[in-house]
Amino acid sequence: MDGPELAFADEDPDTAFDAFVRERGPALYRAAWALALDRADAEDLTQEALARTYRHWRRIRRADTDPFAYARRILVNLRVDRWRRRTRESATLREYASGPRPAEVASGVEDRAELAGLLERLTLPQRRVVVLRYVLDLPVAVVARELRMSESNVKTTCSRALAVMRADRTPSDLEDS
Numbered sequence: 389m390d391g392p393e394l395a396f397a398d399e400d401p402d403t404a405f406d407a408f409v410r411e412r413g414p415a416l417y418r419a420a421w422a423l424a425l426d427r428a429d430a431e432d433l434t435q436e437a438l439a440r441t442y443r444h445w446r447r448i449r450r451a452d453t454d455p456f457a458y459a460r461r462i463l464v465n466l467r468v469d470r471w472r473r474r475t476r477e478s479a480t481l482r483e484y485a486s487g488p489r490p491a492e493v494a495s496g497v498e499d500r501a502e503l504a505g506l507l508e509r510l511t512l513p514q515r516r517v518v519v520l521r522y523v524l525d526l527p528v529a530v531v532a533r534e535l536r537m538s539e540s541n542v543k544t545t546c547s548r549a550l551a552v553m554r555a556d557r558t559p560s561d562l563e564d565s
Contacts, residue, residue, distance in 0.1 A: 405445050409438060412456045413421075415524060416463060422519040423467045425504045437463040460524070461534055464516055471512050491536055506553045514549035 399407065416437060421430035441448070441459040448455050507515050520531045521542070532539045 393437075394526075401449065403443055404449070405442055408455055411437065412459070416459055417428065418454070419460065419519050419524050420463055420467070420483050422503070422507060422523045423464070423515060424470075425508055429470075433463055436466055441511070457534065464520070464534065469515070472493050509552055514545055514552070517542055517545040518549045518553075 413434070417430060417434045420433040420437070421427065424430045424433055425449060436461050440462050441455060444458070445455070448458055507518065508516065516535060517537075520526050520534060521528070526534075528539050528542050531537075532542045535542070538547075
């Protein structure tokens with residue numbers, strides 16, 4: 389969904405925003421989690437991105453702007469701002485994922501823990517590109533526009549990030565996936 393979300397254009401602003409949050413909120417949270425690698429930070433980032441999007445909701449609708457692209461941009465910028473304030477990131481997800489868990493959700497938690505471990509090895513610029521490109525499944529041109537990079541820089545960053553992620557996997561891991 390690159391283009392404007394015209395489905396929200398004819399509704400009352402609050403109703404339209406509620407529909408937007410229901411429809412696009414989960415994808416925004418997944419991106420926040422992949423950027424932050426921490427559930428609480430992801431929830432905070434998502435909530436702040438949605439609050440800032442709501443603050444400008446009428447202007448976004450009048451300008452015929454894609455609200456999801458607007459919220460994604462806020463999310464990425466918030467994460468970068470938080471990263472800049474910290475001297476280093478914490479890896480609390482591994483501690484959380486290693487505790488006891490019900491059998492029915494164990495594989496999902498293990499998959500998230502593995503993904504977190506792989507994303508953790510990336511630099512923040514690499515992680516931002518990988519999250520937008522592969523977690524949110526955005527085209528290269530959209531990623532380049534949102535991160536204010538050239539398309540070739542996005543492709544190079546993706547290639548290098550994927551090489552780092554592949555290098556950390558064993559041959560048996562690759563056969564299983």
